[in-house]
Amino acid sequence: MAITAIAGAAASLPTVPTLPATGQVGWTGGAGAAGAGGAAGADVATGAAGAVAGAPHFGQSLVKALDGLQGAQTKADGLAVQAATGDLTNVHDYMIAATELSLATELTVAVRNKAVEAFNQIMNMPV
DSSP states (O other), rough: OOHHHHHHHTTTTTOEEEEOTOOSSSSSSSSHHHHHHHHHHHHHHHHHHHHHHTTTHHHHHHEEEHHHHHHHHHHHHHHHHHOOOOOOOOOHHHHHHHHHHHHHHHHHHHHHHHHHHHHHHHHTTTO
């Protein structure tokens, strides 16, 4: 259930950074901020989007990965129930699904830890 909430929040992440408007300090992101960022911000936004045309946005990739993790969780849970009730004929199917889920969870946690570490490094940079 929590994975769905994370995936929904990740879909709203800004995907294209834009330059701040004159006199503004900091970074503004997202497609909606390009118009507010002035002409320079719009040029950077369209240039960055044009350079990676056809490539999925980071938010979309993150949502897809979290959906895959949730699918692996659902599959492993279903096979665990079948194993507990005696309906599962091939135990190796459950072991494979459980191992896939474990690896996917470890990867998700590692990516999250790297993102938090990068965020902390950015916040600790001198202005």
